[in-house]
Amino acid sequence: xxxxxxxxxxxxxxxxxxxxxxxPKRIAQIAAYALDNPDDIAFGTAASIAASAGVQxxxxxxxxxxxxxxxxxxxxxxxxxxxxxxxxxxxxxLQALRAKxxxxxxxxxxxxxFVAAASTSLNDISRTLDEAHLxxxxxxxxxxxxxxVLAKRRSYPVASYIAYALGxxxxxxxxxxxxxxxxxxxxxxxxxADAVIAISFSPYAPATIEEARSISEQGVPIVAxxxxxxSPLAQFAKVWFEVAEADFAGFRSLSATMALAMxxxxxxxxxxxxxxxxxxx
Amino acid sequence: xxxxxxxxxxxxxxxxxxxxxxxPKRIAQIAAYALDNPDDIAFGTAASIAASAGVQxxxxxxxxxxxxxxxxxxxxxxxxxxxxxxxxxxxxxLQALRAKxxxxxxxxxxxxxFVAAASTSLNDISRTLDEAHLxxxxxxxxxxxxxxVLAKRRSYPVASYIAYALGxxxxxxxxxxxxxxxxxxxxxxxxxADAVIAISFSPYAPATIEEARSISEQGVPIVAxxxxxxSPLAQFAKVWFEVAEADFAGFRSLSATMALAMxxxxxxxxxxxxxxxxxxx
DNA sequence: TATGTATTGGAATTATTATTTCATATTGAC
DNA sequence: GTCAATATGAAATAATAATTCCAATACATA
Numbered sequence: 001x002x003x004x005x006x007x008x009x010x011x012x013x014x015x016x017x018x019x020x021x022x023x024p025k026r027i028a029q030i031a032a033y034a035l036d037n038p039d040d041i042a043f044g045t046a047a048s049i050a051a052s053a054g055v056q057x058x059x060x061x062x063x064x065x066x067x068x069x070x071x072x073x074x075x076x077x078x079x080x081x082x083x084x085x086x087x088x089x090x091x092x093x094l095q096a097l098r099a100k101x102x103x104x105x106x107x108x109x110x111x112x113x114f115v116a117a118a119s120t121s122l123n124d125i126s127r128t129l130d131e132a133h134l135x136x137x138x139x140x141x142x143x144x145x146x147x148x149v150l151a152k153r154r155s156y157p158v159a160s161y162i163a164y165a166l167g168x169x170x171x172x173x174x175x176x177x178x179x180x181x182x183x184x185x186x187x188x189x190x191x192x193a194d195a196v197i198a199i200s201f202s203p204y205a206p207a208t209i210e211e212a213r214s215i216s217e218q219g220v221p222i223v224a225x226x227x228x229x230x231s232p233l234a235q236f237a238k239v240w241f242e243v244a245e246a247d248f249a250g251f252r253s254l255s256a257t258m259a260l261a262m263x264x265x266x267x268x269x270x271x272x273x274x275x276x277x278x279x280x281x
Numbered sequence: 282x283x284x285x286x287x288x289x290x291x292x293x294x295x296x297x298x299x300x301x302x303x304x305p306k307r308i309a310q311i312a313a314y315a316l317d318n319p320d321d322i323a324f325g326t327a328a329s330i331a332a333s334a335g336v337q338x339x340x341x342x343x344x345x346x347x348x349x350x351x352x353x354x355x356x357x358x359x360x361x362x363x364x365x366x367x368x369x370x371x372x373x374x375l376q377a378l379r380a381k382x383x384x385x386x387x388x389x390x391x392x393x394x395f396v397a398a399a400s401t402s403l404n405d406i407s408r409t410l411d412e413a414h415l416x417x418x419x420x421x422x423x424x425x426x427x428x429x430v431l432a433k434r435r436s437y438p439v440a441s442y443i444a445y446a447l448g449x450x451x452x453x454x455x456x457x458x459x460x461x462x463x464x465x466x467x468x469x470x471x472x473x474a475d476a477v478i479a480i481s482f483s484p485y486a487p488a489t490i491e492e493a494r495s496i497s498e499q500g501v502p503i504v505a506x507x508x509x510x511x512s513p514l515a516q517f518a519k520v521w522f523e524v525a526e527a528d529f530a531g532f533r534s535l536s537a538t539m540a541l542a543m544x545x546x547x548x549x550x551x552x553x554x555x556x557x558x559x560x561x562x
Numbered sequence: 563t564a565t566g567t568a569t570t571g572g573a574a575t576t577a578t579t580a581t582t583t584c585a586t587a588t589t590g591a592c
Numbered sequence: 593g594t595c596a597a598t599a600t601g602a603a604a605t606a607a608t609a610a611t612t613c614c615a616a617t618a619c620a621t622a
Binding site: 010014039043080083084106107108110111112113114115118119122125126129131134135138153154156157158160161164165168248249250251253254255258259260262263265266267270 | 320323324361364365387388389391392393394395396399400403406407410412415416419434435437438439441442445446449509523525529530531532534535536539540541543544546547548551
């Protein structure tokens with residue numbers, strides 16, 4: 001028999017979702033209950049679970065068998081394993097990660113190091129983010145006709161994600177790429193009715209700074225994401241955010257910057273939807 | 282009787298620690314085991330736990346009774362409740378944040394949501410990453426003459442960061458961009474001596490899949506980062522990673538993918554340096 | 563509508579597991 | 593060293609829980 005039994009929760013979940021349509025009524029009922037209340041499956045007895053889900057214990061067993069398990073008990077193992085793996089608290093794990101990464105034990109340690117750096121950065125930013133700045137930045141950007149997105153090198157991935165997200169939200173935007181010498185002209189099109197998101201970290205890419213200066217001289221408001229108050233970007237910006245990313249193996253995390261970037265993007269999307277409603281309503 | 286039975290894990294833990302000195306030998310043994318392996322207590326049977334701890338089942342029951350429980354079963358409830366709460370905290374927090382953001386509770390909630398999604402994703406991946414796959418992927422990539430990086434749309438920011446990092450590490454690489462119809466030719470240059478990092482998540486960009494297929498038919502080994510075993514990328518890949526990113530407000534986090542991408546990149550850098558040393562030394 | 567097939571409910575059966583019991587061992591006080 | 597009190601081991605027993613079975617029902621097909 002090539003019947004492949006799901007051994008981890010995610011596979012199991014996918015399998016259930018996949019077959020959902022073809023399941024008999026009562027089996028589907030217990031399937032839905034299982035995905036909605038995985039903890040109950042992990043700890044309950046066949047009888048108690050069946051009762052909560054409104055079916056007979058035998059149905060529960062048939063459900064398990066239909067998925068390839070030989071009974072309820074082995075299905076339950078998967079749900080228990082899931083809980084087991086989520087066990088240790090976040091801080092404990094982070095601490096363990098740091099220790100392991102420091103001890104330099106193979107490639108897993110490298111990975112752990114990046115995870116730890118990302119987590120640290122996220123922690124930091126959620127502590128230090130200035131809410132008023134966030135509101136200001138979003139208001140400013142929401143009013144813009146076109147949002148220009150300006151970033152090079154290390155910050156470029158963030159810019160490209162912003163551009164992608166703005167596009168999906170149907171917000172007009174222009175990514176200022178460094179393909180040719182066309183940037184200067186592109187920047188020249190911006191007017192005070194537009195706005196810029198500029199991202200740059202030390203060592204600041206000279207092109208980014210130059211373009212930011214030039215665009216701000218045209219009276220275009222800038223929202224900057226950068227790493228210190230000494231950053232040249234901070235001087236040109238109407239609103240700026242200080243984001244401290246932890247680094248590992250010479251590369252800084254992008255996770256905090258990404259989170260902020262997405263909050264700005266989605267925030268602008270929401271603000272536009274709201275004010276659109278208000279204007280129309 | 283004013284015998285106060287600990288109802289939550291922390292109280293229980295404190296109680297045990299408090300009485301540690303005065304407990305009989307075997308009871309102390311099971312007490313230590315319980316605090317060291319709380320998960321085993323939560324999921325095991327009296328017999329299996331007793332065996333692991335090196336005592337008789339009856340001792341386990343006596344231990345429970347000494348703490349004021351009326352048997353092993355009620356002691357076990359406390360250990361199960363602990364897991365239940367731990368587990369729900371993250372998912373529930375994310376869920377709560379989503380609800381809060383939906384209800385239009387300010388932009389800070391959106392930001393918090395993205396931070397939580399990123400944290401959750403990092404949490405997940407550091408739990409589920411397969412170390413052997415990581416080693417395989419790094420070995421494979423370290424041997425490549427040129428590393429091609431293939432990703433579109435949502436995954437593109439990751440690809441661009443990989444390309445940036447590879448460049449800084451002086452590792453020859455080629456980002457397959459979608460600027461023009463040149464991709465097909467670019468892909469055509471790859472040989473079995475090269476390698477590909479391909480990244481794609483559901484809904485898989487057709488271009489990515491097509492290019493991955495064609496490049497794998499040329500015998501170029503592929504390392505894929507994708508989101509499920511059903512992904513078409515998984516079929517073409519020599520090594521593939523399953524990364525589950527949490528989403529918020531319709532946008533998935535990239536943090537886990539980024540961490541993995543950086544680990545691959547830096548891992549390849551280290552491996553090359555090492556084997557370079559060996560060759561020269 | 564008739565007929566075979568798949569699904570379901572509920573009780574009987576089997577299994578697993580917790581608990582109790584009792585014989586034995588250990589410990590500490592005198 | 594002896595005695596009493598306490599602790600422990602091992603197996604018997606009780607309890608709980610999973611599974612199976614069969615009759616009843618719903619469902620689809622001709």
